[in-house]
Amino acid sequence: xxxxxxxxxxxxxxxxxxxxxxxxSDELKESTASGDIVRVDDGSTENVxxxxxxxxxxxxxxxxxxxxxxxxxxxxxxHELDGPTEWxxxxxGTSGEPKAVMHTLExxxxxxxxxxxxxxxxxxxxxxxxxxxxVVLQALATESTLVDVRAxxxxxxxxxxxxxxxxxLSATPTLWRxxxxxxxxxxWALERITLGGEVSDQHTLDALAAEFxxxxxxxxxxxxxxxxxxxxxxxxxxxxxxYLLAPPRxxxxxxxxxxxxxxxxxxxxxxxxxxxxxxxxxxxxxDRVLFIGRSSGMVNVGGSKVFPEQVESIIRKHPSIxxxxxxxxxxxxxxxILLAKVIVNTEDPDIGxxxxxxxxxxxxxxHMVPAQVEIVDDLPKSSNGKVVRS
Numbered sequence: 001x002x003x004x005x006x007x008x009x010x011x012x013x014x015x016x017x018x019x020x021x022x023x024x025s026d027e028l029k030e031s032t033a034s035g036d037i038v039r040v041d042d043g044s045t046e047n048v049x050x051x052x053x054x055x056x057x058x059x060x061x062x063x064x065x066x067x068x069x070x071x072x073x074x075x076x077x078x079h080e081l082d083g084p085t086e087w088x089x090x091x092x093g094t095s096g097e098p099k100a101v102m103h104t105l106e107x108x109x110x111x112x113x114x115x116x117x118x119x120x121x122x123x124x125x126x127x128x129x130x131x132x133x134x135v136v137l138q139a140l141a142t143e144s145t146l147v148d149v150r151a152x153x154x155x156x157x158x159x160x161x162x163x164x165x166x167x168x169l170s171a172t173p174t175l176w177r178x179x180x181x182x183x184x185x186x187x188w189a190l191e192r193i194t195l196g197g198e199v200s201d202q203h204t205l206d207a208l209a210a211e212f213x214x215x216x217x218x219x220x221x222x223x224x225x226x227x228x229x230x231x232x233x234x235x236x237x238x239x240x241x242x243y244l245l246a247p248p249r250x251x252x253x254x255x256x257x258x259x260x261x262x263x264x265x266x267x268x269x270x271x272x273x274x275x276x277x278x279x280x281x282x283x284x285x286x287d288r289v290l291f292i293g294r295s296s297g298m299v300n301v302g303g304s305k306v307f308p309e310q311v312e313s314i315i316r317k318h319p320s321i322x323x324x325x326x327x328x329x330x331x332x333x334x335x336x337i338l339l340a341k342v343i344v345n346t347e348d349p350d351i352g353x354x355x356x357x358x359x360x361x362x363x364x365x366x367h368m369v370p371a372q373v374e375i376v377d378d379l380p381k382s383s384n385g386k387v388v389r390s
Contacts, residue, residue, distance in 0.1 A: 005118035007140055009046060010164060011148040016046055018143075025054045034058055037076035040128065041065035045148050048127040048136055056105045061086040066128040067383060069098050089130055091224040092382060101224050102268035108133060110249060111220060111228035114141040119192065122166040123148045124157060124175060125384050130224045131197055132384070135170050144168075150383075154178045158185065168192035173204045175385035177316075177323045181343075185211055195219040197386050199291045201313045202237045209235060226264040226276045229253065238282075238290040255282060259295055281307065297389065299328040300335045304367040308389065311338060311370065314363050318356065320348035325379045326370060327389040340370035341379055 006018040028050050032038060036059050040051050048064065055062050060079055065071060069090050087105055090098040111134055121139045123146055125132030139146040147164045149157045158179055161169065171179070173195050179185055193208055193215045200219035208217055217235065222228040229251045232239045244253050252263035254275060260282045265274035281292040293307025300306075308326035315324035322343040328336040344351055353373035361369045380388040 005143045005145075007143045007146070009049065009146050009148065011045065021046070021049060021053060025050055028054045029058060032059060033078040035060045035078040035081050037061045037063070037074065039063040039065055039071075039074045041071075043067055043126075043128070045123065045127045045136070045146070048133065049140070052105070052136065052140065056085045056087075057081075059085055061088060061102075063088040063100075064090075064128040064133065066090060066126050089128070089133070089224050092129070092384065092386060099224075099269075102266075103227060104266045107227045107264065107266035109137050109141075110251065111222065111231065112137050112141045116142055116192075118142050118144045119168040120145045120147060120164065120166050122157075122161040122164075122169040124150060124169070124171050126150065129384055130222060130227070131170065131172075134222065134228065155182050155184065158182055158188075162188055166190070168194075170194035170196060172197040172385040173200050174198060174323065174379065174381060174387050176208060177204060180207055180211060181322050181345075188212070190215045193217045196222055197384060199293075199309055199313075200237060201316065203313070203316050205235055205237060221262075221278075223262075223278055225269045226262040226267055226278060229262045229264075229278075236288065238285075238288045241284060241287050241289055244289070255284075255289075258282060258292075260289075299338070301328075301338060301367045302335065304365075306338065306368055308338070311340070311360070311364065311368050314368075315340065315342060315356070315360060317363075318359055320345050320351045321356070323379060325387050325389065337371040338368070340373045341376045342373055343377065343379065344375050 008018065009016040038055055038059050040047050051062050060081060062085060084104045087103045087108055088100050089103065090100055121135055121144050123132060123135050125135060127133055127136050147161060147166055149160045167190060169190060176195060190212050193212060196219065205217065218231050218233045220228060220231045230239060230243055230247060230249055247253055254261045258281050260278045260280045261275045262278055263274050264270050264276045267276050270276040279295050281295050282289050283292050293309040298305055298307055311326040312324045315321055322345055325341045327339055329339055331337045342356060353375060356373045357369060382388055
C-alpha cells in the first residue's frame with residue numbers, strides 16, 4: 001500500500017518537506033505573540049508557506065510585501081483578536097502606485113480546489129502577490145509538490161519544470177507565449193494549464209490547445225482588489241454572459257457603465273454594497289462578455305478612444321508575430337500616438353515595421369494603427385510576467 005502524497009517545496013537542489021515545515025511552523029508560532037502584526041517581505045516562498053500554515057487565526061494582520069514595494073518600518077503591538085486575521089496583499093502597480101488591499105485567507109482561497117488531487121505545480125509568480133499565493137494555497141490544499149522556478153531565463157524555467165516533472169502551471173498569457181516560443185514545450189505532459197493576470201485572447205488559447213491537447217486549460221479572472229472571481233474552461237476568450245446571472249463560484253458580477261464590478265465584501269476596496277471595481281472595460285457580444293481593456297489605460301488618439309489591448313490582440317493574429325505591446329506617447333496634434341513593440345517569429349526574420357503597419361491598417365481603423373513599430377527580442381515585464389507599458 002502506497003503512502004498518501006504530502007506537500008513538498010523544491011527550489012533547485014533544495015527540498016523542504018511537510019515534516020520540516022511543521023517543525024518550522026511550531027517555532028514561528030512560539031516566537032509570535034497572539035494578535036501581533038507580521039510582515040513577510042524577504043522574497044522567500046517558504047516564509048509565505050509558514051505564514052499560511054501558522055499565522056491565520058493567530059495574528060491580527062499578516063502583510064505579504066513583494067519586492068519593490070517600500071513601506072515604513074513596522075510598528076506592532078499585540079492586540080486581542082476580534083475577528084478573522086487580516087491578510088494584506090499589494091496591487092501590481094501597473095496602473096499606478098501599488099495599493100495595499102486587505103482580505104481574509106478565506107477570500108484569498110476562493111479558487112482553491114482541494115478535490116483536484118496531488119500534482120506537481122510550477123511556481124513562476126511571486127508568492128507574495130495574489131497569483132503566486134493562489135498557486136501556493138492550491139499546492140498546500142492538495143498535498144502537491146511545488147517547484148519554485150522564479151529565477152532564470154524563460155528557457156531555463158521551462159527546462160527546470162520539465163526536469164522536475166511539473167504537470168500543472170499557472171502563468172500570464174505573456175509568459176505562456178514566451179514558453180511556446182522557446183521550442184522546448186513540445187511533448188511536455190502538462191495536465192493543468194491556467195492563465196491569469198492579463199486578458200487571455202483567442203489566439204493564445206488556441207495555441208495552447210494545439211501544443212497541449214491533453215491538458216485542461218482554464219483562464220481565470222482575479223485581481224488583488226477582488227480576489228478570484230471566476231474561471232473559464234470552454235476554450236473561448238471572455239466569459240459566458242450567463243455568469244452575470246448565475247456566477248459559477250457564487251461571486252456576483254455586475255457591469256456598470258461598461259466596467260466590470262465584482263462582489264468582494266472581504267476586500268478593503270469594496271464599497272458599502274460589497275462590490276469592487278475591476279477597472280476592466282467589457283462588451284457584451286452575443287452570449288459572451290469580452291474584455292476590451294483597462295479603463296485607466298484608455299488613450300485618446302485624434303479624438304477617438306483606443307484601448308491598447310485591442311490593438312495588441314489584432315497584431316498577434318499576424319502569422320509571423322509572436323507577441324506585441326502597444327502603448328501611447330503624447331502628441332501635440334492628435335493628443336496621443338500609438339507605439340508598438342513587436343516580437344517576430346524567428347522563422348520569418350525579413351518582416352519589417354512597415355510591413356506590420358500595413359497589415360494592421362487592413363484590420364483596424366486608421367486611429368488604431370501604431371504610428372511607430374519597433375521589432376524587439378523581448379517585452380518589458382514585471383516580476384510576475386505581466387507586460388509593463390511605458
